[in-house]
Amino acid sequence: MNSTDVIKVNKVFNSFEELFKQIQINDGMTISFHHHLREGDNVMFQVLKSIQKIGVKGVTLACTSLMNTHDFIADMLGDGTVSKIQTSGLKGKLACMALSGEMPEPVIFRSHGSRARAVSDGELKVDIAFIAASAADIFGNANALDGPSAFGSLGYGVWEAKNAKKTVIVTDYLSQSILRDISISQSYTDAVMIVPSIGNTAGVKAGSLKEKGNPRDSVIASNVANTIINCGMELDQSAIQMGSGSVSLQVGRHLNGYMKERGKKFKFGLGGITQDLIDMLNDGTVDSLLDVQSFDPKACYSIKNNKNHHEIDVNTYANPLNKSSAVNFLDIAVLSATEIDTDWNVNVLTGSDGSIIGAIGGHQDVAAASKITIIAAPLFRNRIGVIRKKVNTVVTPGENVDILVTDFGIAVKESRQDIIKSLTDKGIKVLKIEDLYKKCISFTSEPRTISFTDKVAGIVQAPDGKVQDYIYKKV
């Protein structure tokens, strides 16, 4: 085959049948998907249904995360189409199946950084990466910035494309011109599959990204902002990751106002990029955004038009083997928790009833790297306390956490006397985590211990690939 022949190879497919003939999908392969479209994703459904139709069995599903919209995979675990799952998080039916021991193999949970590492060091060998992209051209260049289903950064997909044996771009918009903004180069693309729709971009903001919180969220956000402002860190030219959801959005608004009033500017905002961070970029209170995942489709316009809004891949974001991972330059990180214990260990994956309800995301990576790690959480949710003597699942070890901010007060780890002094000097009351625990159980009483079997339902990896904790099948 000479170079002219290569150019003539048609990468564009309109039918999965033809596509699978070309790329050769077989039993036992590992295939991957990314979750940028979150609850709006329709790509995984179309691909897996087509795989099921041709009778391929024993597929390992390596997803950057799985949401409620992926409940249909339960049937595929039942008929053997899918045999293993590796992900950052699980929800809905799949979470229930894992905990009840119905999965053929324990689920492997990795943070985003850990997955980037696993892909690059060969622990996770992806045979075919199916990458949802909102636009592609006939050569196989792709992005998530153009087309009717544009959703922003393609940060997870980029790294998959670079490391998978084969890469299939799945899109609903084939550009007749070569794309101007190229997130995934044609060099990595084996095929472009055209589908009627890759999904509903409104689903990007669903679930934990809801903007409207309750009044308690506002109190937590105000406490977090106050803590950041008074913790002793010089905010001008510092780097911050704030996460998503109602609390984070409100923290962003507080900090934007504070920085604007004082003419200060964050060096960069990292991670999931919300509309509020984009507002901060436009207001000049943050110099740059490093966007591995856009939590608002409006980010598309910003990435395309603001040279300081950078799309980064997950390797750049948080791969611990990458000496220049952006997380390593973080000064302040605000993270969430389903539970936190009095040894500061944090759980973001399972709830206090043992159910799998969340995802690791970048939690471990960011907490390990940031100079100050703040956990923001209510003291209790409904009647269930968030602070425990011992969390059900250790996702992020306590050594990587510095501050807990709740709606009922702020606790700082004893070893961070610098922060305690700074906050106290500013008139902010600092508690011990044990004090908050006592406050918590004064409302909820001591929680009962949940019983599990000794059968492993999930393995939670640390960023370096070692086992951080196990999730066991419930009794």
Add this chain to the structure above:
Amino acid sequence: MFWRSIMYVPGNTPSMIQSSMIYGADAIVLDLEDSVEENEKDSARNLVSYALKMLDFSGTDVFVRTNSVDSKHFLKDLAAVADTCIYGIRVPKVQKAEEIIYIDQSITKIEKELGLPAGKIKFMVSIESALGVLNIKEICLASQRLIGIAFGAEDFTYDMSIKRTKEGKELAFARSVLALTARACGKIAIDCVFSDTKDSEGLKKDCETAKSFGMTGKSVIHPGQVEAVNELFSPSVQEVDQARRVIEQYEKLGCPGVFSFEGNMVDLPVLKKYQRIYELYGRDKGE
């Protein structure tokens, strides 16, 4: 005793009661009246009583809004909460001085029965009718135990058969008389709630209007209103700074009865005003 924001909390909603102290309201009112259906009065009373005994309100002053004195619930409400951590009770729909005397006597009686210190339980009342407005002075003077008068605009406009507007022109006379009389009688004056919880600009204007009448604080119905009300009923940074400088000058001059500050005469009442502002707001609370 200075409350900028006094937040209503439904007495039949445990989740709201248990977090009611975190929003920064200067005082909260656990409500047994309008937010509780007639068939839930008993359970709400039990819930509020239990909450007052079990919860730590973290220094927030707590009132309980009882049902009105002409209802069958008033004495039961009072009895259920008297021996708790309450600062006082808030009695709605008061129209005449006789009701104040009745409330005072009822509290005095229960204090004796429970062995509580005389005068421990304070009370505020709400004026919510035309007759109530006309009788404010007599109401204010009827009891030493009465600490404040609040205005209830919804029932007032209903009583007057007038429409309540956001601008509140129809309330101007009543609010003005209430604030004026309360101040004259040494009571605090608490403005009515602003019902549109999503209209922050409207809330701001309403607070400014209330403040211009002489109201000392405002009732709020949503945690999201607390911060704005506190801010608007607090003195400005410049006012606090001026208070600090006046006090410094006063001390530097050896605490004279009258002195001059930046060309203006400062006598005892003026000094007291500045001392009060500085005491309440002059402490360093971080950025």
